Amino acid sequence: MLIKKGKSCIGSNRRGLEVDIPKDVIKCMKSIKHNFVLAGEAIGENVYCFDLISLKDSSYWDRYNTMIKMMGNQPNLLVVPTAWTEKDKRALLQRLRDENAEGIVFKHKDALYTAGRPESGGAQLKFKFKATASIIAGAVNKGKRSVAMWMKDQLGLVNVGNLTIYPNQTIPKKGEILEVEYLYAFKGGSIFQPVYLGPRDDIDEDGCWITQLKYKQEENQ
Numbered sequence: 701m702l703i704k705k706g707k708s709c710i711g712s713n714r715r716g717l718e719v720d721i722p723k724d725v726i727k728c729m730k731s732i733k734h735n736f737v738l739a740g741e742a743i744g745e746n747v748y749c750f751d752l753i754s755l756k757d758s759s760y761w762d763r764y765n766t767m768i769k770m771m772g773n774q775p776n777l778l779v780v781p782t783a784w785t786e787k788d789k790r791a792l793l794q795r796l797r798d799e800n801a802e803g804i805v806f807k808h809k810d811a812l813y814t815a816g817r818p819e820s821g822g823a824q825l826k827f828k829f830k831a832t833a834s835i836i837a838g839a840v841n842k843g844k845r846s847v848a849m850w851m852k853d854q855l856g857l858v859n860v861g862n863l864t865i866y867p868n869q870t871i872p873k874k875g876e877i878l879e880v881e882y883l884y885a886f887k888g889g890s891i892f893q894p895v896y897l898g899p900r901d902d903i904d905e906d907g908c909w910i911t912q913l914k915y916k917q918e919e920n921q
Contacts (some may be wrong), residue, residue: 731829
């Protein structure tokens with residue numbers, strides 16, 4: 701979240717905790733005369749915005765177009781591109797696949813803003829090209845650059861394998877929330893070919909349920 705109120709410009713994660721944002725993004729926020737609350741994602745020195753939450757009672761069509769007009773040509777505060785027609789949607793979908801992107805989100809243009817996970821259904825749908833999951837870091841495996849991976853189920857915490865931490869990555873502490881990319885998972889077993897993407901400070905253990913996994917058995921149906 702990017703929040704501008706008067707001269708105050710701050711960033712906040714989904715847990716409501718204040719987070720650092722790039723200085724150039726703050727400059728862009730200050731140059732906009734309106735107060736606002738934007739939802740976006742920080743990548744490098746830029747923030748890519750995808751919704752104007754301060755207009756949550758307006759349709760997505762209105763929120764998006766108002767966001768475009770409000771932002772203008774800011775160098776470090778960018779609006780995520782979208783597509784409105786079937787032809788353009790198919791072209792964008794193919795381009796994102798070709799660019800090896802993580803995925804795409806479809807939103808109903810008349811829908812009001814609602815908080816929640818797009819993959820849970822409703823007026824918006826997240827379609828991932830790659831499988832990712834949030835896991836809990838376990839203890840470091842003795843003599844190795846790897847940690848155990850844990851996830852939640854109805855009975856408590858479940859071990860879902862080990863995660864290699866490469867030499868250019870900091871070994872996470874036990875209990876940290878991590879994001880991993882993987883090929884698939886085995887029911888009752890482990891995550892296959894996990895790749896460490898980085899820490900998550902915007903969610904807690906409630907974001908690490910085992911139900912988020914994509915299983916090999918389901919892939920072959």
